[in-house]
Amino acid sequence: MIEMQGVYKTYPNGVVALNGLDVTIDQGEFVYIVGHSGAGKSTFTKLIFREEQPSKGKIIVNNKDLSSMKWRHVPMLRRGIGVVYQDFRLLPRMTVYENVAFALEVIEESPKTIRKRVMEVLDSVGLKNKARFIPDELSGGEQQRVAIARAIVNHPGVLIADEPTGNLDPDTSWEIMRILEEINASGTTIIMATHSKEIVNTIKKRVIAMEDGIIVRDEHRGEYGYEI
Numbered sequence: 001m002i003e004m005q006g007v008y009k010t011y012p013n014g015v016v017a018l019n020g021l022d023v024t025i026d027q028g029e030f031v032y033i034v035g036h037s038g039a040g041k042s043t044f045t046k047l048i049f050r051e052e053q054p055s056k057g058k059i060i061v062n063n064k065d066l067s068s069m070k071w072r073h074v075p076m077l078r079r080g081i082g083v084v085y086q087d088f089r090l091l092p093r094m095t096v097y098e099n100v101a102f103a104l105e106v107i108e109e110s111p112k113t114i115r116k117r118v119m120e121v122l123d124s125v126g127l128k129n130k131a132r133f134i135p136d137e138l139s140g141g142e143q144q145r146v147a148i149a150r151a152i153v154n155h156p157g158v159l160i161a162d163e164p165t166g167n168l169d170p171d172t173s174w175e176i177m178r179i180l181e182e183i184n185a186s187g188t189t190i191i192m193a194t195h196s197k198e199i200v201n202t203i204k205k206r207v208i209a210m211e212d213g214i215i216v217r218d219e220h221r222g223e224y225g226y227e228i
C-alpha cells in the first residue's frame with residue numbers, strides 16, 4: 001500500500017511541484033495519473049521510490065515510513081518498486097539479456113537463478129528470441145518491453161510507469177498496455193503517468209487528475225477529462 005498525507009514538494013529553485021497531496025493506493029490497483037505538463041505527475045511518482053523527498057508530509061510505502069528511512073535502506077525499498085520511463089533508459093552497450101540480468105546480479109542472485117528468471121521474464125514480454133540483441137537493434141516497442149522486463153525481474157510489488165507509451169505509435173502502445181495489464185493481473189500495483197486520452201478512456205482504471213500540484217479528481221473507472 002502507498003499512502004501520502006499532507007505531502008508538499010518545493011524544488012530548490014523555488015518551484016512548488018506538489019501542494020498538499022492526500023492519497024492512498026492499495027496493493028494491486030491500477031492507477032493512471034493524468035494532468036497537464038508541469039502538474040506534478042512525475043514528482044508524485046518520484047517520491048514513491050525516494051528519487052525525490054517531500055518538503056513536508058508523510059509517505060508510507062509497504063508499511064515503511066519514507067521520511068524516517070535511512071539511506072542505507074533505500075536500495076531495499078527500490079528493490080520492491082520497478083520503474084519504466086518514456087525513453088526506455090536501457091544500457092546501450094549491453095544485450096537485452098544483460099540489461100535484464102543486471103538487476104539480479106547487483107543483488108547477487110546465483111547464475112542459475114538469474115538465467116532462469118531472465119529467460120522467463122523475456123518470454124513473458126515476447127522477447128526470448130531477442131536476448132542477444134543490443135537496444136539499437138530493436139524497435140521502440142521492443143525496447144520498452146525490455147525495460148518492462150528489467151523493471152519486473154525482481155517481482156516488485158509496485159510498477160511505476162512514467163509515460164510508458166509516450167514515444168510509441170498507437171499499435172505498439174496497445175501492446176505495452178496489454179503487458180502492463182497482465183503484470184497488474186498478477187497482483188502488482190501499477191501507477192502510470194500518461195497523456196494518452198485514448199488509453200485512459202478505453203482501458204478503464206482509477207484516474208487521479210492533478211493540477212498545479214494538487215489532486216483535483218480521483219475516480220474509479222474514470223475518464224481522461226482533458227482535451228489534449
Ligand SMILES: Nc1ncnc2c1ncn2[C@@H]1O[C@H](COP(=O)(O)OP(=O)(O)OP(=O)(O)O)[C@@H](O)[C@H]1O
Pocket residue numbers: 011012013015016017035036037038039040041042043044
Ligand atoms: N528537479 C527539478 N528542479 C526544479 N523544478 C522541477 C524539477 N523537476 C520538476 N520541476 C518542476 O516541478 C513542476 C512539476 O513537474 P513534474 O515533472 O512533476 O510535472 P509533470 O506533470 O510530470 O509534467 P510532464 O507531463 O511534462 O512530465 C514543474 O513546474 C517542473 O518544472
